[in-house]
Amino acid sequence: MTPKMTESELNAFLVRVFAQVADQFHVEKVGSNTATLRLRVDNSHIRPGGTISGPSMFSLADVAMYVATLAMIGPKALAVTTNCSIDFMRKPNADKDLIAHAVIHKLGRSLSVGNVLVYSEGSEKPVASANLTYAIPPQGSAADVDA
Amino acid sequence: MTPKMTESELNAFLVRVFAQVADQFHVEKVGSNTATLRLRVDNSHIRPGGTISGPSMFSLADVAMYVATLAMIGPKALAVTTNCSIDFMRKPNADKDLIAHAVIHKLGRSLSVGNVLVYSEGSEKPVASANLTYAIPPQGSAADVDA
Amino acid sequence: MTPKMTESELNAFLVRVFAQVADQFHVEKVGSNTATLRLRVDNSHIRPGGTISGPSMFSLADVAMYVATLAMIGPKALAVTTNCSIDFMRKPNADKDLIAHAVIHKLGRSLSVGNVLVYSEGSEKPVASANLTYAIPPQGSAADVDA
Amino acid sequence: MTPKMTESELNAFLVRVFAQVADQFHVEKVGSNTATLRLRVDNSHIRPGGTISGPSMFSLADVAMYVATLAMIGPKALAVTTNCSIDFMRKPNADKDLIAHAVIHKLGRSLSVGNVLVYSEGSEKPVASANLTYAIPPQGSAADVDA
Numbered sequence: 001m002t003p004k005m006t007e008s009e010l011n012a013f014l015v016r017v018f019a020q021v022a023d024q025f026h027v028e029k030v031g032s033n034t035a036t037l038r039l040r041v042d043n044s045h046i047r048p049g050g051t052i053s054g055p056s057m058f059s060l061a062d063v064a065m066y067v068a069t070l071a072m073i074g075p076k077a078l079a080v081t082t083n084c085s086i087d088f089m090r091k092p093n094a095d096k097d098l099i100a101h102a103v104i105h106k107l108g109r110s111l112s113v114g115n116v117l118v119y120s121e122g123s124e125k126p127v128a129s130a131n132l133t134y135a136i137p138p139q140g141s142a143a144d145v146d147a
Numbered sequence: 148m149t150p151k152m153t154e155s156e157l158n159a160f161l162v163r164v165f166a167q168v169a170d171q172f173h174v175e176k177v178g179s180n181t182a183t184l185r186l187r188v189d190n191s192h193i194r195p196g197g198t199i200s201g202p203s204m205f206s207l208a209d210v211a212m213y214v215a216t217l218a219m220i221g222p223k224a225l226a227v228t229t230n231c232s233i234d235f236m237r238k239p240n241a242d243k244d245l246i247a248h249a250v251i252h253k254l255g256r257s258l259s260v261g262n263v264l265v266y267s268e269g270s271e272k273p274v275a276s277a278n279l280t281y282a283i284p285p286q287g288s289a290a291d292v293d294a
Numbered sequence: 295m296t297p298k299m300t301e302s303e304l305n306a307f308l309v310r311v312f313a314q315v316a317d318q319f320h321v322e323k324v325g326s327n328t329a330t331l332r333l334r335v336d337n338s339h340i341r342p343g344g345t346i347s348g349p350s351m352f353s354l355a356d357v358a359m360y361v362a363t364l365a366m367i368g369p370k371a372l373a374v375t376t377n378c379s380i381d382f383m384r385k386p387n388a389d390k391d392l393i394a395h396a397v398i399h400k401l402g403r404s405l406s407v408g409n410v411l412v413y414s415e416g417s418e419k420p421v422a423s424a425n426l427t428y429a430i431p432p433q434g435s436a437a438d439v440d441a
Numbered sequence: 442m443t444p445k446m447t448e449s450e451l452n453a454f455l456v457r458v459f460a461q462v463a464d465q466f467h468v469e470k471v472g473s474n475t476a477t478l479r480l481r482v483d484n485s486h487i488r489p490g491g492t493i494s495g496p497s498m499f500s501l502a503d504v505a506m507y508v509a510t511l512a513m514i515g516p517k518a519l520a521v522t523t524n525c526s527i528d529f530m531r532k533p534n535a536d537k538d539l540i541a542h543a544v545i546h547k548l549g550r551s552l553s554v555g556n557v558l559v560y561s562e563g564s565e566k567p568v569a570s571a572n573l574t575y576a577i578p579p580q581g582s583a584a585d586v587d588a
Contacts, residue, residue, distance in 0.1 A: 017195050048164050054209055054228045059202040081201045082405075083427065085232035085379050085526030087554050087572055089547040105558070105567050106530040110404075111376075113528050115556060115570060117546070126546050129556060131528055131572055133377065229552075230574065232379030232526050234407050234425055236400040252411070252420050253383040257551075258523075260381050262409060262423060264399070273399050276409060278381055278425055280524065311489050342458050348522045349500040356495055375495045379526035 003030045003071040010035075010067050013075050018063075025063050033104040033114075035068035038121075041097050052092040052127075061086060061116040061130035064100035069112040069134050072104065079112070079134050086130040093120040098127070110136055150177045150218040157182075157214050160222050165210075172210050180251040180261075182215035185268075188244050199239040199274075208233060208263040208277035211247035216259040216281050219251065226259070226281050233277040240267040245274070257283055297324045297365040304329075304361055307369050312357075319357050327398040327408075329362035332415075335391050346386040346421075355380060355410040355424035358394035363406040363428050366398065373406070373428050380424040387414040392421070404430055444471045444512040451508055454516050459504075466504050474545040474555075476509035479562075482538050493533040493568075502527060502557040502571035505541035510553040510575050513545065520553070520575050527571040534561040539568070551577055 005013070007027045014022040028036040037060060039045070045056040062081055069079060092098060099121050104114040111133055118128040152160070154174045161169040175183040184207060186192070192203040209228055216226060239245060246268050251261040258280055265275040299307070301321045308316040322330040331354060333339070339350040356375055363373060386392060393415050398408040405427055412422040446454070448468045455463040469477040478501060480486070486497040503522055510520060533539060540562050545555040552574055559569040 020191055020193075044167055046167075049225055054231075055202050055206040058205045058231075062201055078196055080238075081235050083232070083234050083377050083379075083528075084201075084205075085230070085377075085572055087230050087524075087546075087574065088228050089554050105528075105570050113530050113570070115572075129546050129554070129572060131526055131556075131570060133528065230381075230524050230526075232425055234377075234399075234427065236407050252381075252423050260383050260423070262425075276399050276407070276425060278379055278409075278423060280381065314485055314487075338461055340461075343519055348503055348525075349496050352499045352525075353496040372490055375529050377526070377528050378495075378499075379524070381524050382522050 001032050001072065003032065004074045005030070005071050010071060013070065014067070025060070027067055030067065030071040033068065033072060033107065035064055035071055035102045037064040037067060037100045037102070039098040039100070041094070046094050050094045052094055052098065054088060057088065057092065057098065057118050057128045058084065058086055058130070060098050060100045061118055061128065061132065064102040064116045065112070065114055065132040065134060068102040068104050068114060069107070069136070072107055073136060076137055078137050081132060082135045083133040084130055086128055088128050090125060090127045092127045093123070096120040096122060112136060148179050148219065150179065151221045152177070152218050157218060160217065161214070172207070174214055177214065177218040180215065180219060180254065182211055182218060182249045184211040184214060184247045184249070186245040186247070188241070193241050197241045199241055199245065201235060204235065204239065204245065204265050204275045205231065205233055205277070207245050207247045208265055208275065208279065211249040211263045212259070212261055212279040212281060215249040215251050215261060216254070216283070219254055220283060223284055225284050228279060229282045230280040231277055233275055235275050237272060237274045239274040240270070243267040243269060259283060295326050295366065297326065298368045299324070299365050304365060307364065319354070321361055324361065324365040327362065327366060327401065329358055329365055329396045331358040331361060331394045331396070333392040333394070335388070340388050344388045346388055346392065348382060351382065351386065351392065351412050351422045352378065352380055352424070354392050354394045355412055355422065355426065358396040358410045359406070359408055359426040359428060362396040362398050362408060363401070363430070366401055367430060370431055372431050375426060376429045377427040378424055380422055382422050384419060384421045386421045387417070390414040390416060406430060442473050442513065444473065445515045446471070446512050451512060454511065455508070466501070468508055471508065471512040474509065474513060474548065476505055476512060476543045478505040478508060478541045478543070480539040480541070482535070487535050491535045493535055493539065495529060498529065498533065498539065498559050498569045499525065499527055499571070501539050501541045502559055502569065502573065505543040505557045506553070506555055506573040506575060509543040509545050509555060510548070510577070513548055514577060517578055519578050522573060523576045524574040525571055527569055529569050531566060531568045533568040534564070537561040537563060553577060
């Protein structure tokens, strides 16, 4: 299934609905049930010991799964995360951006379920792995947003 | 077992190790294997639809488990989250602070495992429930920090 | 809210819908959004090192959340687990039954979300902690079962 | 890194340490940080509605991650699961075996962390996705077992 939204449409959508944080994230690429996102790491993400905070990795995984889902179903601002299980496996490199690869394993009418692997840019060893579930608002509800 | 650190020692410790974000969090109370924390909700936490962002709830749960653990073992800046599973159950009230109650179920030499329930202040129905595991650095390692 | 089913109704229901395994489980007590269950530990649950298998603990947590939910909504055989995150924290005592305490944190129309703590009988230290989500079939669907 | 154990060594090892259940599982293939296992579905795994029980899928995911880990580190009977988060996404086909593909994302000295996707044989759509963490006993401990 071909995505319904392009990378630039998704980036523009993030700016519109996540005004406060959208400049941190960049949609690099979307495909059939997949999305690749970048977190532009800055000083606000760094923690003691030269690492990147857990919430920064969580946020990126969360947005990556959101974008992968929106790309397939079209713009719905109010899709909400219902569950996330995340393993933090390695210390990220504080000097590199974070890259997330999201894969949707099931896209149903009311739920989207998938996995996101997060990497320090340039490394092949993931720093975090997250399983996420998004609840999708019903068709035609107020949660639909014109793109 | 009595906590090794008081609420004010823990608040001072957060300011020292999490300079960028410590003013958002306040340790309200610690007890034997428990901690209660507040997230001072401000505009940076709000999301479309008058709700509070998932990463804000995750951060609070994460810090609450960290504080519950530190209170029992003493100040170790480099204790790190290895796993978090979080259920987002209700829409938080954007006009209220978030309150987290953390309970440690197992405090071993190398791992601390527990559950955190997050509430909008004044409500008895949790908005999120998280299970977290922290890895504790070995005694005498560089990860120990003078309080 | 008072449970809609008693302990004996729930035990009878388990026998009817889980014929193969129901004799392993016993509903000890149900209350408002809570349930306590017993797993009668036998040789099939034991593993090398004198412990009880992970799947046995998972099964008990899963059935305990199912029973807590059924008690509140009435008999629906086809409620299904959609997510479970479980921490295995201590080695269970192979000579004791396992006891599970389930608490529902949110009972919505389509989802039931809660936490289950599992203990070796007589111990106050949990061996496992699980967060579970059940999907509830719509009212009046074929999934309703006469009690 | 090449596995230290072959498929037949792993199948023989399962029979030795999991006498009660080993005939249900079959190691189909191991590779570098990967393992493919089969659950031979029989009547004991079936549940109302013509489906396979959640504990059966959990068990398979758990054993698949165990086998992927053992293949890389050699036979250690007492490696134990510390955490599993599993999403149940589709109803398995009760007439087909279940196939699990495990991938290790991090193999450290004390922890092995990975993801397992479970399929009904012949289908490309996963029925379950699990993230698992195994604790590995220290070198030379009593937990080492001669192969």
